[in-house]
Amino acid sequence: MNPRTTKELLPEEKLALLVKIRESKAYLKAYHDTDFMGRKDLRAVRLQLELLKPELILREHKIRSTIVVFGSARILSPEEAQRRLKSAQEDLSGHPRDVELKRLVVDAEKKLEYSRWYTQARRFASVLSKAQQQGQDLEYVIVTGGGPGVMEAANRGAWECGAKSIGLNITLPHEQDPNPYITPELCMQFHYFSLRKMHFLMRARALVAFPGGYGTLDELFETLTLVQTGKKRPLPIVLFGRQFWKRLVDFDYLAEQGLIGRDDTRLFKVVETAEEGWDHIRRFWKTHRGGVPTE
Structure with a gap:
């Protein structure tokens, strides 16, 4: 001391001391202090904020x-896939x-083959x-992870028809910008995967999974588990690409071995086209209360 x-x-000495006080981190309001909000002790508050803001x-x-539409971020549009193949050749x-x-x-030939899923999404x-999307309240709004690939394709399809x-984007070790087709005021960024997953499913009336990697499989199997265990009300789960899913996961084998029930193999529907997927969703909700319009 x-x-x-x-x-x-x-007076100038008093002013100098006041400036120091005002510049002190302690003088910041708690919710304006980003260093304070980022502390480990504030994790519960951050979780609550990521639930509440979206x-x-x-x-x-x-x-x-x-x-909800999931799928690989690595799937290219047909135009981009064709351009890359031509360059490689x-x-x-x-x-x-x-x-x-x-x-x-x-690799480029495989990218071109898979670009059909960009088109279907x-x-x-x-x-x-x-x-x-009719009336004042919006029903069945497309939601994606906000990234490129299949996610971009789905946001783009909605954007093109007005x-x-x-888009529920997330911070990753490698920088990922959201795709440009998301409605700006509906593009949100998350830190926690757990809260992002909650928002994917809280309003979901269908989950659609195109060919994808770990992220797509993570979301798909979590949703299947939630429906299987009754934690989530039944909803259409649509998988695009029969050959892809047949080779990737042998659901019938799981049932044959007694590791899931026979009924569990009917929790999802495998389709090939956009029209087939949409038709399944419509038929599902026609048999459930509060379903989608049939027109």
Whole structure:
């Protein structure tokens, strides 16, 4: 402790001390102090805020229900896939024995093959958005993870027909910008996967999964588990791509081994086209109270 003068401070001296007080982190209101809000002790508060903020935004925009679309961020549009294949083939033509360039051509061919799911996701979102966004309250609004690939395709399909759509983006170690087709006031960013998952399902009236990786499988199997255990009311779960899902997961084998029930293999429907997927969702809700319009 250093003793200070007992004389009256000059006005400029008082002002200098006040400036220090105002610049102190302690003087910030708690909710303006980002360092404080980021402390480990505040995790419960942050979780509550990530639950509350998106909920209030969706209420303000009168979003009553959603259709969730998952799928790989690595799936390209047909145009981009074709461009990359052409570029890879041109590179290989100059060095026809290059093993790495041959591999890149094979990869590009696979990207072009899978680009059909970009087209189907885009069309599905367009068909559904045209059919359902009517009146003051919005029903069956497309919601995605907000990234590229299948997510972009679904947001794009809604955007192209003038419908609103939602993007629930998340901070990752590698920077990920949201795709440009999300309705700006409905694009939200999360830190916690758990809260993001809650918002995917809180208003969901269907879950649609296109071919994808760990993230898609994570969301799919969590939803299947919630419906199987009665934690989530039954809803249409639609998987696009018969050959993909047949090779990836042998659900019948799980049932044959007694690891899931026979009825559990009927929790989802596998389809090939946007129209087939939309038709299944409509038929599902026709048999359930408060279902979607049939027109």
